[in-house]
Amino acid sequence: MKLYQYLSSAALLAGLVAGQARADEGMWTFDNFPSAQMTKDYGWSPDKVWLDRVRASAVRLTGGCSASFVSGEGLILTNHHCVASCLFDNSSGENDLLNHGFVAIVRTDEKKCPGQQAEVVTSIADVTNRVVSAIGASTGEALIKARDAQVATIEKEGCPDTAKFRCQVVTLFGGGQYKLYIYRKYSDVRLAWSPEDRAATFGGDPDNFNFPRYSLDASFLRAYENGQPVKTVQHLIWNPAPPKENETTFVVGNPGSTSRLFTQSQLAFEREVRLPITTALLSELRGRLIRAMQESPDHAREGLDELNGIENSLKVYIGRIKALNDQTLSGKLKEAEADLISRSRGKGGVGDPWTDVDKAVTAYRSLYLPYRFVTGSGSLYGYAEALVIAAQERTKPNVERLPGFTDAVLPLLKKQILDQRPVYPWLEELMLSWHLSKAREYLGVDDPDTKLMLGKDSPEALGKRLVTGTKLADPAYRQMLWEGGLAAIEKADDPMIRYALQLASRQRELKAQVDAEYAGPLTLAGRQLAAARFAAYGNMQYPDATFTLRISYGKVSGWINRGQQVPYRTTMGGTFARATGAPPFDLPLAFALREKTIDHEVTYDFVTTNDIIGGNSGSPVINREGSVIGAAFDGNIDSLGGNYGYDGKVNRTVVVSTAAIDMALRQIYPAPALIAELAKR
Structure with missing residues (x-):
């Protein structure tokens, strides 16, 4: 329910051959x-x-x-x-x-x-030509808007009955292919x-x-x-x-x-920036949560599901850091990229997408911290952000909306917002104050984004005020805001809604910058990287x-x-x-x-x-x-x-x-x- 998404992301690969799947390797479509x-x-x-x-x-x-x-x-x-x-x-x-x-x-x-x-795939169709044609010669933010508009159109055309079906256009090979997946949903x-x-x-x-x-x-x-x-x-x-x-x-x-298809500069960003920050954040959150769970049997029960998820994620990220810091693996990955460059040079109009990715990743390094931290944490803030952005986006034509808020996605988003589930104020305060404290730490006290998020409040005071003052734990209140649309959101005196509104403009501004300097260039480079891979190793590749x-x-x-x-x-x-x-x-x-x-x-x-x-x-x-x-x-x-x-x-x-x-x-x-x-x- 976020306005934006973060990057997705050892004796390993002893027998690695660049781009070619070996026995048992592959997550195949x-x-x-x-x-x-x-x-x-x-x-x-x-x-x-x-x-x-x-x-x-x-x-x-x-x-x-x-x-x-x-x-x-x-x-x-x-x-x-x-x-x-x-x-x-x-x-x-x-x-x-x-x-x-x-x-x-x-x-x-x-x-x-x-x-x-629950969703079951009923069909898969290649819509690459439609999306690529819509992108045309556009670049940067305009490219992302053109792509997303065509995706929204394809999804709406493919699933007129949104009560029973869900359509999703999936990007494969970093933009080399686009496939329409149609799901029967329950x-x-x-x-x-x-x-x-x-x-x-x-x-x-x-x-x-x-x-x-x-x-x-x-x-x-x-x-x-x-x-x-x-x-x-x-x-x-x-x-x-x-x-x-x-x-x-x-x-x-x-x-x-x-x-697995990342370039060396993308892997370097993972190793040097995203993974270390993520492990540090999760480690501290784990400690805070364990301490709070020790306060009472109720806290121990109410925090267990969250703790299990944090510990699992933390182990994953630590394992990835270890893998990327392994010199044998690093050497194999460098060799694999060099092999791809060598084999694809001069074939099929492949240019130099690796340099384009390098430039995009360099630009993203300066945007990453505010893009990651200018938001909140916890279920209550998640409801507020989703309600605010959804209300704003629903006033626009379908093709102009942000991904995640188009007609194809809204039924699931509405369900997730309106379904009744328990909310524990102590856990909400912990999650929100933790995030705000880490935002201040990583962005700096004098950073304009820190001031936007905190004003003169401490993370703990702001977290407590927002959680104790909000009515978003009540599904009936959430439904009223959803059905009332933007007018209801703008009139709401709920402090969590007001806070989400306060951050929304800056979030949109950051997304536009990321689209212009990172996502747009990466999409063009991804198409060329896919062409290079197919030229070098043939079409039997898995994304x-x-x-x-x-x-x-x-x-x-x-x-x-x-x-x-x-x-x-x-x-x-x-x-x-x-x-x-x-x-x-x-x-x-x-x-x-x-x-x-x-x-x-x-x-x-x-x-x-x-x-x-x-x-x-x-x-x-x-x-x-x-x-x-x-x-x-x-x-x-x-x-x-x-x-x-x-x-x-x-x-x-x-x-x-x-x-x-x-x-x-x-x-x-x-x-x-x-x-x-x-x-x-």
């Missing part, structure tokens, strides 16, 4: 699956019928995760950590669903997940089953991005429409059989963001991840770590052997109570060579027959460098097996109705 390469690697590849069925079963969750339909009645398999916010939003001090877990005995017990939407998503938090988070942060693992990171949602479960003819067949070593696996999901549907292939396999063989699987019994009695290695209560009924030999978690990244959480892991054998929930520690490349020797996807989920449904958190439903074909 469904309209460009590498059948010939997979046949060469595995002696077989899926046909179009197989791919179409799997694609129609895959689900994107708007909370940033992946999932899949696994029954004909709208049942969705995903990760526990992907539904943690739903559990959190439906919890109270007397009924802590996140801590205790949840089983809907009957479907009327299933609980709505605020802000959640805005009523409910929680059906989820284990207790400790079952999913056993091992906590120490085990995160590691293996062996003993985690039941799985949950079930259900999609509804018109108050009834959705009839999903296309769904994956549930297969509770254990995985076999070396069997072929596919991961189908929506990887969020990678930086960087964009939180759109991809498929990767691989196999069940362990790896060698420090000279020791890491097994490909763990068993349920390993949980009891690993438990120490102290968090985060304390046994889940249900495990402790039912130890004698749990089959200790059942495969719990396993690893594959599939190429994934954040956003793939909840992705179904599918065997050659097209049935689901697990849900991807993590990568190993080596995979953290996967943002910049893939090494099949050590990069691994970590999966919770359907065998373990089946055991849990039968013995640990009994759900006989779900067992019967999953058995249907």
Whole structure:
């Protein structure tokens, strides 16, 4: 719900060949699956019928995760950590669903997940020529406006029925391609089953991005429409059989963001600016939050979901810094760029986009701090900013609006703003005052943007005044402002709304500068870089991840770590052997109570060579027959460098097996109705 978005972004890549995907490497789009390469690697590849069925079963969750339909009645398999916010939003001090877990005995017990939407790709169309033609000879800010106007037009034309469909034009290869993805959407998503938090988070942060693992990171949602479960003819067949070593696996999901096609200057910006600032900020926020959570049991419960997300992100960014500071990797990436330049020189009209990127990144370095910090933090500020910008943008024609506020996007934005969810004032104050204090620190006390944000207030005083004075925690008030439009926003005396209005003009000014000096030039350079890549290595390339549907292939396999063989699987019994009695290695209560009924030999978690990244959480892991054998929930520690490349020797996807989920449904958190439903074909 931000007005603007930040940059998306170790013995790694030992066998890197610039621009050419090697065995098991690649997050491939469904309209460009590498059948010939997979046949060469595995002696077989899926046909179009197989791919179409799997694609129609895959689900994107708007909370940033992946999932899949696994029954004909709208049942969705995903990760526990992907539904943690739903559990959190439906919890109270007397009924802590996140801590205790949840089983809907009957479907009327299933609980709505605020802000959640399930989306299934129905078609993919190439609209590159339309977008490129609209851009024409324009540059800078004019280029971005022309591009965004054409994107808004295409999306509106593609989805006249916004109640059932969502259209999204996706930029691939940095502007080398544009694809229209049309989604069938389901805005009523409910929680059906989820284990207790400790079952999913056993091992906590120490085990995160590691293996062996003993985690039941799985949950079930259900999609509804018109108050009834959705009839999903296309769904994956549930297969509770254990995985076999070396069997072929596919991961189908929506990887969020990678930086594998970045130039050296872009990587330098990541290493020198964005990643160090982000890790420093998250480290301090983590400390502040832990201290506040120690103040009371209520704070401990209310802050847990936020803390889990912060710790996960912090580990990711630390891993990326380590990867980019590894001299072996840095050398390989430099060699890869030099190889691309050499192979593409003089081909297909490729000029010198690398110099253009260098200039754009240099300009962005001076804009980055205000562009990042002139905003707020926390749910209440997020509501205020979204309401203010949406009200302003809705007065304009669709083609003139900012991305994120066009007709194609507004239904989801409205849902996320108006859905009811709990708000905790102490947490809101902490988040907002933390952000304001760091903005003052990084921008400087005398900076005009600092003065705009703080005036004569301290971060703590301003945060407290805005949070205690706002009425935005009330969904009825948010609805009144949404329906009242710009007139209601401008008349509102709510301090958080007034504050968002105060910042909006400067945010627009910064966005215009970034578009003119960075985003516009980068879009032109991206088109040439894509042309260079295709000229050098051919058209069978996969683009960087964009939180759109991809498929990767691989196999069940362990790896060698420090000279020791890491097994490909763990068993349920390993949980009891690993438990120490102290968090985060304390046994889940249900495990402790039912130890004698749990089959200790059942495969719990396993690893594959599939190429994934954040956003793939909840992705179904599918065997050659097209049935689901697990849900991807993590990568190993080596995979953290996967943002910049893939090494099949050590990069691994970590999966919770359907065998373990089946055991849990039968013995640990009994759900006989779900067992019967999953058995249907």
